[in-house]
């Protein structure tokens with residue numbers, strides 16, 4: 062069942078990756094990207110790519126920062142999550 066979960070998450074992530082890449086391609090010749098698209102391309106696309114890489118490495122469930130496990134529920138809600146809630150909140154504060 063874990064592998065079924067991973068297969069499903071992988072499918073979702075690949076679809077998102079395609080979607081974000083397509084968005085960027087649409088705007089490639091148009092100069093500056095709208096903020097919403099820029100966010101998808103510069104923040105979400107790398108996260109999705111990293112999550113896919115983690116699935117490949119077998120550490121999808123492990124927080125990139127503290128090494129604690131990321132709850133399944135969180136990964137269900139946020140398939141591209143690469144950090145546990147605590148570390149993500151700390152990152153968001155630093156980025157703000």
Ligand SMILES: [Zn+2]
Nearest residue numbers: 124127145148
């Ligand atoms: Zn963490």
